[in-house]
Amino acid sequence: MASTESFRTCPETGLKVHGPAETLIKANAVVAVVFLAIGGLFGLLVALTRWQAVHLLGPETFYLALTAHGADVLLFWILFFEVALLYFASAVLLNCRLATPRIAWAAFVLMLVGALMANVAVLQGGSSVMFTSYVPMMAAPHFYLGLIIFAVGALVAVFVFFGTLVIARQERTYQGSIPLVTFGALTAAIIAVYTIASGAIILVPTWLWSIGYISHIDTLMYKTVWWGLGHSSQQVNVAAHVAVWYAIAAIVLGAKPLSEKVSRGAFLLYIFFLQLAAAHHLLVEPGLSSEFKVFNTSYAIYLAVLGSMIHGLSVPGAIEAAQRHNGVTEGIFGWLRRAPWGNPAFSGMVMSIVMFGFLGGISGVVLGTEQLNLLMHNTLYVTGHFHATVVTGTTLAFMALTYLLIPLVWRRELVLPTWAKWQPYMFGLGAMGISLFMMGAGTLGVSRRHWDITFSDAPVAFDYPPAAFAMLALNGIFAVIASAGGIMYIVVVVGSILFGKKRGEVEMRTNPVVFQGRQVAAVSSYGSAHTLQVPGTLVLVAIFFTAFVLYYYINWKFLSEVWPMG
Amino acid sequence: MAITSPEVRLWWKEPLHKIELIWISIAFLWGLIMFATMVYWHIYGTQNLSNEAYRVIPDQYAERVDAFVAENTVREEGDTGIPVVRPAAGGDAYMLGRLWEWYPILELQKGQSYRLHLSSLDWLHGFSLQPTNINIQVHPEYEMVITITPDEAGEFGVVCNEYCGIGHHQMVGKIYVVEE
Numbered sequence: 001m002a003s004t005e006s007f008r009t010c011p012e013t014g015l016k017v018h019g020p021a022e023t024l025i026k027a028n029a030v031v032a033v034v035f036l037a038i039g040g041l042f043g044l045l046v047a048l049t050r051w052q053a054v055h056l057l058g059p060e061t062f063y064l065a066l067t068a069h070g071a072d073v074l075l076f077w078i079l080f081f082e083v084a085l086l087y088f089a090s091a092v093l094l095n096c097r098l099a100t101p102r103i104a105w106a107a108f109v110l111m112l113v114g115a116l117m118a119n120v121a122v123l124q125g126g127s128s129v130m131f132t133s134y135v136p137m138m139a140a141p142h143f144y145l146g147l148i149i150f151a152v153g154a155l156v157a158v159f160v161f162f163g164t165l166v167i168a169r170q171e172r173t174y175q176g177s178i179p180l181v182t183f184g185a186l187t188a189a190i191i192a193v194y195t196i197a198s199g200a201i202i203l204v205p206t207w208l209w210s211i212g213y214i215s216h217i218d219t220l221m222y223k224t225v226w227w228g229l230g231h232s233s234q235q236v237n238v239a240a241h242v243a244v245w246y247a248i249a250a251i252v253l254g255a256k257p258l259s260e261k262v263s264r265g266a267f268l269l270y271i272f273f274l275q276l277a278a279a280h281h282l283l284v285e286p287g288l289s290s291e292f293k294v295f296n297t298s299y300a301i302y303l304a305v306l307g308s309m310i311h312g313l314s315v316p317g318a319i320e321a322a323q324r325h326n327g328v329t330e331g332i333f334g335w336l337r338r339a340p341w342g343n344p345a346f347s348g349m350v351m352s353i354v355m356f357g358f359l360g361g362i363s364g365v366v367l368g369t370e371q372l373n374l375l376m377h378n379t380l381y382v383t384g385h386f387h388a389t390v391v392t393g394t395t396l397a398f399m400a401l402t403y404l405l406i407p408l409v410w411r412r413e414l415v416l417p418t419w420a421k422w423q424p425y426m427f428g429l430g431a432m433g434i435s436l437f438m439m440g441a442g443t444l445g446v447s448r449r450h451w452d453i454t455f456s457d458a459p460v461a462f463d464y465p466p467a468a469f470a471m472l473a474l475n476g477i478f479a480v481i482a483s484a485g486g487i488m489y490i491v492v493v494v495g496s497i498l499f500g501k502k503r504g505e506v507e508m509r510t511n512p513v514v515f516q517g518r519q520v521a522a523v524s525s526y527g528s529a530h531t532l533q534v535p536g537t538l539v540l541v542a543i544f545f546t547a548f549v550l551y552y553y554i555n556w557k558f559l560s561e562v563w564p565m566g
Numbered sequence: 567m568a569i570t571s572p573e574v575r576l577w578w579k580e581p582l583h584k585i586e587l588i589w590i591s592i593a594f595l596w597g598l599i600m601f602a603t604m605v606y607w608h609i610y611g612t613q614n615l616s617n618e619a620y621r622v623i624p625d626q627y628a629e630r631v632d633a634f635v636a637e638n639t640v641r642e643e644g645d646t647g648i649p650v651v652r653p654a655a656g657g658d659a660y661m662l663g664r665l666w667e668w669y670p671i672l673e674l675q676k677g678q679s680y681r682l683h684l685s686s687l688d689w690l691h692g693f694s695l696q697p698t699n700i701n702i703q704v705h706p707e708y709e710m711v712i713t714i715t716p717d718e719a720g721e722f723g724v725v726c727n728e729y730c731g732i733g734h735h736q737m738v739g740k741i742y743v744v745e746e
Contacts, residue, residue: 059732059735060732063729063732063734093569093570130729134689134690134728136688136689136690136706137689137690137729137730137731174571175571176571176572176575177571177572177575177577178571179567179568179569179570179571179572180568180569180572181568181569218707219690219705219706219707219708220705220708223690246568246569247568247569249568250567250568250569250570251569254567255567255568256567256568256573257568258583258586259580259582259583259586260572260574260577260578260580261577261578261580261582262582262586262590263568264577264578283615284615284701284702284703285703285705286619286684286703286704286705286708286709286710287619287705287708287710289617290608290614290615290617294601294604294605294608297604298597298600298601298604299601302596302597302598302600302601303597305593305597306590306593306594306597309589309593309596310586310589310590310593313586313589314586318568365600369600369603369604370604371604371607371611371613371614371615373701374613374615374700374701374702375699375700375701376699376701377692377701377702377703377727378692378694378701378703378727378728379694379699379701379727443699444697444699445694445696445697445699445725447692447694447725447726447727448727448729449727449728449729449734450725450727450734450735451734451735452735453735455725455735455736455738457736458735458736458737458738459646459648459667459736459738460643460646460648460671460723460738460739460740461738462696462723462725462738462740463723464696464697465697534585538585541589545592545596548596549596552600556603556607558699559611559613560611560612560613562613562698562699562700563613563695563698563700563714563715563716563717563718564612564613564714564715564717565612565613565614565615565616565700565712565713565714565715566612566613566614566616566712566713
């Protein structure tokens, strides 16, 4: 049992914060941000090369930068941040000590060593195999080994989280059920376990193959199992950033879930059905039956999609209900107009919800439809889709959360508050443009992972339409905007941690980041919400649904115009 | 709040509000409709990927492609030396991907159907027919057979859209579709 002096009580939230847990949250979050900066820089180089008028890098460096970009932002930034989030959602929110801080440090070291090893392998050249690292194209052995060590570290961290939940229950540090945010984090952690298991099943033999102990790996088998890691790791992000949405709405506005039952049920749908989504990377593969493809894309995915659609009502609904409860009641959208748009945590969260839903969610379902996949498989549309989910969704949500972690965990005021205020808009707008224009280029047929779309030194000529070049130029411009937003984020975060004014009790009282409104008992008998008068949310949901249906069938129209085949 | 334990201890026994129930029902029904759309397209739609695929040894596939080229070549593409092959309408057409070319170039007749065989001799490649935008993954050791019916005449590019190394961007092939 940890001694009492390693705890402090947070004056703003009243939560008991475990010292070692707090240090681990800081360490993981800082390393996450460093990898975001490195990965983001590589991303900018990639976008400036795709912009054909600039065409910055040569082919060798381009593919190297693309591989580094994928690994650093998609794996290392996001997973380090998620580990910080897991410790926050368990030890801090449940008022308890972190299980085995020493093992948590071991996990941190493993993840760091693995991430550095993979980066070194990529930067040495010879491991430009892309994030997917499809066999039989081979990377250096320490590329695979780095990923394996990183994954082992992440798995250990997930088990520290589970252990912390067990301790909290045993030591009765909370009443009743775990909070919804912790429940969301638990969902992410459960998905992470089988994600990392898939990764081990495929990466360990691939590593053995790279050092010569295994002579052959079947390409279709590799791809099938690899996507159990590849796509599922992104589902970890979805669960995590939905939990972050609920957390930010609660901290900034005092929002309560409309219904604990509905929100938790939606997370359960993720646990049961998201995993099968991995199969939608195999829709134009030889050797898999249509029945398998239809089952995996529809049955399973749509129940997971159902989960996201439920959150699509309940998160904005919780915000609207809280605003109305706090006295902002005029009209249908008064609650939205008078929301704290100058608070980067809030604005980042709202943009994350909107863009994840409209851009990431809808494009994901279209891409994952068995026959429609023919139209955009391996084009830049895919890249556009996952920039919408992972950049406008996950990354923006995590950035928004850091604006709360700095005052609460680091107990520092933000430096450059004006930069902080504009940063989510800058980054969000940039990321939105990147996603949209890559989807546009993909619709015009531009393939992903392609150094030169003019095919200048190919023996057989082919020209993409001029609009494709315009799309990639716009993509480059918005990548510059997003990078500016990324630099603003790094400057504000690093500056605040190092030089931010210390927050004492006085600052916490005069300038609170946690919602201080009176917590009045629920006025309606419905769920945990104060009321279920959410007319604005219903309008927004109706707009979303209409856009979804229209866009879905527009793509079937596109499909009906290609060559008949069977 | 979402960061504290639920206020109502037995939260799972709370009733479901009508608004949420309606939205969940709509979303669930929409999922069923999207499911049905895919099944419908298999029955009535004309763009479906075939389930026909075989395990092959790359060398043997290459031999079959060479035999196909030897038998059906009509000319060479400019001064590239790449054969342009015209398969019989309704018959088999072969194409293979390798570092870094699509081989051979095909000449098809508009409105005729062909059994197009696709495989790779080395790494993963992506068959991307442009500007029609049909995209199919091509694996080594797997041969996929798709029945295609070109319904427009013209020159079509076959771009590789699966990263296959440093010469990836040079991997362009061609299909001519001619009026008959």
